[in-house]
Amino acid sequence: METNLTIHFFGAASTVTGSKYLLELSGEKILIDCGLFQGLKELRLLNWQALPFDAASLDTVILTHGHLDHVGYLPLLVKQGFKGKIHATGPTIEIAKLILLDSAKIQEEDAKRANKYGFSKHHPAKPLYTTAEAEAVFHLFQLQTIDNWIKLSNLFTFRFRYNGHIVGATFIELKAADKVFVFSGDIGRQEDPLLFPPHKPEKADVVFIESTYGGRLHPANPEIRLAEIIRQASKKKGTIVIPVFAVERAQLVMFYLWKLKNEHLIPDVPIYMDSPMGQEVLQIFGKHPSWHKLSPSEAKQIRREIKVINKQEETEKLAVSNQPKIILAASGMATGGRVLTYFEHYLGQKSATILMVGYQGEGTRGRALLDGATQLKMRGKFWDVHATCTLVEGLSAHADQSELIDWLNNLEKNPEKVFIVHGEPESSRALKAKIEEVYRYTCIIPELNAAYTIPVHIIDHKD
Structure with missing residues (x-):
């Protein structure tokens, strides 16, 4: 029987965040990823809107990995009536639980602070979701291993494939009737100090490929640049603040800092990780x-070298210290979290350095600093920027353009369509042009x- 499968792009289309791809076929509905929008205010406001489909009618959710922009909307999905299974790998489930609890806690703290100091137009300010609503997701997680086909119904079968990026991350091969759909998720680096190279798809009728760095090539040997910046910043005897994503980026930067310090390539100053979640992710690595x-x-050596800050009181105490030091703190784009406390104390200090080590989305404080902002709005106030703000490129967990092109080179035949997703428009257009040049595939950038x-x-x- 000939029929049509419909694909809806409810996130990460012409933008980087909010990954949600809904597939409908003969009354069955599958959602690939369920992430929050981040960055620009008009995108973040979408998180407060109900989904454009009935969550209760959804059969299944399949997660590529545990980052917030791929799992952060799950509490709201459940709140809106979803009761099905959420399929993911073991590490992804553990990371998703940490991410969701941390997200809920930050939102609750931000709402509490906004109500206390009156800097929200909402009275009272409320969190997007609560800790209890985050925890309500957990019993729906269904653990799956990689490389094994899982039958969802007579119409849908899928498997996870190793993809680098972060521990537990995968791309998804989904058989829908007689077609194979490949969802790249976020593709990792070919040469990563912590993770293995991503596997590659061999069969695909339709491909969804991320384009975060679709128009960029990462420089080689980023640890050399990292060491140079730290040595230069240390001459000012100030604090170096490094906004990091608590999952993978934090562990990678911790690894590099431990290695550089062990090799005497950076000064012997104290290093702090102000993200209990970052420490918990290290434990997930161990498991x-x-x-x-x-x-x-x-x-073990990394944990011994880098002191973990657990309590808010420790954060406040460390923030007012004039001792030269390096502080890693979430969030990676400075959209929230404890890094804002350090920004409040150090943005105005000429001796301080704000060191970015990852992608800074459009509309985020991290992007504003790299674009030369002289003021940042945080927690209802404007803060002058006198600190040095810089970026170390090449520490991204995302594949660059050449690696994205390489990821496609094992396909046995040309796919019918390649949807280019999870990228800002310029990056998506650059990747589209390159794929068409190299492979002559039919590429679409969905809105x-x-x-x-x-x-x-x-x-x-009857067939």
Whole structure:
């Protein structure tokens, strides 16, 4: 029987965040990823809107990995009536739980602070979701291993494939009727100090490929640049603040700092990780050794070298200290979290350095600093910027353009369509042009909320 499968792009289309791809076929509905929007205010406001489909009618959710922009909307999905299974790898489930609890806690703290100091136009200010609502997701998680086909129904079968990026991350191969749909998720680096190279798809009728760095090439040897900046910044005897994502980026920067300090390539100043979640992710690394390269002895030495800050009171005490130091704190784009406390104390100091080590989305404080902002708005106030703000490129967990092109080179035949997603427009256009140049594939950059139909053949007893 000939029919159409419909694909809806409810996130990460013409933008980087909010990944949500809904597939509908013969009354069955599957959602690939369920992330929060981040960055620009008009995107963040979308998080407060109800989904454009009935959450209760959704059969299944499949997660590529545990980052907030891929899992952060799950509490709201459940709140709106979803009761099905959420399929993910073991590390992804553990990371998603940490991410969701941390997200809920930050939102609750921000709402509490906004109500206390009156800097929200909402009275009272409320969190997007609570800790209890985050925890309500957990019983729906369904653990799956990689490389094994899982039958969801007579129409849908899928498997996870190793993808680098962060521990537990995968791309998804989904068989829908007679077609194979490949969802790249976020693709990792070919040469990553902590993770193995991503696997590559061999069969795909339709490909969804991320384009975060679709128009960029990462420089080689970023640790050399990292050491140079730290040595230069240390001459000012000030504090170096490094906004980091608590998952993978934090562990990678911790690894580099430990290595550089051990090799006497950076000054012997104290290093702090102000993200209890970052420490917990290191423990997840320890529980899943087959997913990464980090040895138990290295992890132990890193934990011994870098002091973890757990309590808010410790954050406040460290923030007012004039001692030269390096502080790693979430969030990675300075959209929230404890890094803002350090910004309040150090943005105005000429001796301080704000060191970015990852992608800074449009509309984030991290992007504003790199663009030369002289003031930042935080917690209802404007703060002058006198600190040095700089970026170390090449520490991204995302594949660059050449690696994205390489990821496609094992396909046995040309896919019918390649949807270029999860990128700002300029990056997506650059990747589209390169894929068309190298492979001559038909590429589409979908708009947010766009829908496309793919013809499929369903085999039934009459065929």
